[in-house]
Amino acid sequence: MRLIEKVWFQGHWAKWLMVPLLLPLTLIFAVISFGRRIAFSFGLLKSFKVSVPVVVVGNIGIGGNGKTPVTLYLVEQLTAKGLKVGVVSRGYGSKAPYYPYQVSEESSAEQAGDEPLLIFQRSGIPVVIGADRVKGCQKLIELGCEIIIADDGLQHYRLKRDFELIVVDGKRLFGNGLLLPAGPLRETTNRIARADCVIVNGESQWLAQAKNLVPSIAHMQLSASKVVNVKTGISIDLAVFLAKNLIGNQKVNAFAGIGDPQRFFNTLELYGFTLNIAKGFVDHQAFSAEDLQPFPNDTPLLMTEKDAVKCATFSQDNFWYLPVDAIFTENNNDSSIATAIDKIAMLAH
Structure with a gap:
C-alpha cells in the first residue's frame, strides 16, 4: 500500500506532515468540484440525456469497493427481466485504437482497460469505453441496448442519469473524510444522501447509522x-x-x-x-x-x-x-436492492 493510502485509511503518523501540506490543494479541488456541479445544475455546463435509461454505479472516493461485482449483478438481474443491457465505462488506463471503443473477444486489457474487459468476458453484453460517455451511450443505443449501466460514472455529470447506486466499502468507509488529495474522497459524504440506493460492501458498523442518513440501503457480501x-x-x-x-x-x-x-x-x-x-x-x-x-x-x-x-x-x-459474485443479504432493509432493480427495470418500459 502506498504511503498516501496509509495516511488516508490507517492514520499513519505521516498524516501530521502530509495532510497540512496537501490541504491547500484540497481546497482548490473542493472549489473546482463544487463549482463544476453548480455549473451543471444551472446549465452553465451542458449535460445530455440519451434516449434510454442510464443507471450509474459509482462511489464518492477512489479505489476499489465492489463496483464491478455490483455492475455484473445488475446486468444479470436486468437481463433476466428481458432487457438488453449495455455498459459504458471510461476505460481507465486503456489505449484503444479509437474511441468510443467497443470491447470484443479480440480486445486486450491494454486496449480496453481491466474492468471493462472483465465485465465483457463475464457477461458477454455490449461494453463501450471512452472519456466521452455520451458518445459511448449513443454507440450502445445503436447496438440495440435498452438500458445502460455507467460503470464508475457518478462524477461524470455531463451524462444525465435516471438512477444512482453508490457503493461504499464497509471496512475502509471514507478514510479520513477529506477530499483529494489530503483524503480519498472525490465528493463529500453529503453526496451519499442524494443517491437512489446505497450499497455497503462487507460487514460494517456504519450500516446502522446509514439507515438514518439514506432513503434506501442494501448490504452486500462478495462470495467465491x-x-x-x-x-x-x-x-x-x-x-x-x-x-x-x-x-x-x-x-x-x-x-x-x-x-x-x-x-x-x-x-x-x-x-x-x-x-x-x-x-x-x-x-x-x-x-x-x-x-x-x-x-x-x-x-x-x-x-x-x-x-x-x-x-x-x-x-x-x-x-x-x-x-467473486455480489451476494445480497435479506435482513433488515436489505431487500431494497430488489426494489431498486424493479424500479430500474420499469424505467425501460
Whole structure:
C-alpha cells in the first residue's frame, strides 16, 4: 500500500506532515468540484440525456469497493427481466485504437482497460469505453441496448442519469473524510444522501447509522465458489482446490493490484488458504511477467479476476484467479436492492 493510502485509511503518523501540506490543494479541488456541479445544475455546463435509461454505479472516493461485482449483478438481474443491457465505462488506463471503443473477444486489457474487459468476458453484453460517455451511450443505443449501466460514472455529470447506486466499502468507509488529495474522497459524504440506493460492501458498523442518513440501503457480501486457471480456463470447486493443497500441506502465494489488496488476502485466509507470499500492487497495475518473477512456479499463485485479465498473455500453469459474485443479504432493509432493480427495470418500459 502506498504511503498516501496509509495516511488516508490507517492514520499513519505521516498524516501530521502530509495532510497540512496537501490541504491547500484540497481546497482548490473542493472549489473546482463544487463549482463544476453548480455549473451543471444551472446549465452553465451542458449535460445530455440519451434516449434510454442510464443507471450509474459509482462511489464518492477512489479505489476499489465492489463496483464491478455490483455492475455484473445488475446486468444479470436486468437481463433476466428481458432487457438488453449495455455498459459504458471510461476505460481507465486503456489505449484503444479509437474511441468510443467497443470491447470484443479480440480486445486486450491494454486496449480496453481491466474492468471493462472483465465485465465483457463475464457477461458477454455490449461494453463501450471512452472519456466521452455520451458518445459511448449513443454507440450502445445503436447496438440495440435498452438500458445502460455507467460503470464508475457518478462524477461524470455531463451524462444525465435516471438512477444512482453508490457503493461504499464497509471496512475502509471514507478514510479520513477529506477530499483529494489530503483524503480519498472525490465528493463529500453529503453526496451519499442524494443517491437512489446505497450499497455497503462487507460487514460494517456504519450500516446502522446509514439507515438514518439514506432513503434506501442494501448490504452486500462478495462470495467465491471456485478458482479458475488463468492459462487453461479450467475451473475447480474452491473446496476441492483447497482440500488438495491442504492434503499436501502446501501454502499458496497471492498478489493483487486493486484498491485494497489486503481485502483479497483476508478473503483467501477466510476461505482457509495459508499464504506464503502476499504482495499488493497499486490499483490498475499494468502487470508484466517480470513483476511476477519473485513468485515460484511450483506453488499456486492466486490473483483477482481483474488482475487475471492482465496476466493472460504470459500466464503460467500455476496461475489461478478467484472470481467473486455480489451476494445480497435479506435482513433488515436489505431487500431494497430488489426494489431498486424493479424500479430500474420499469424505467425501460
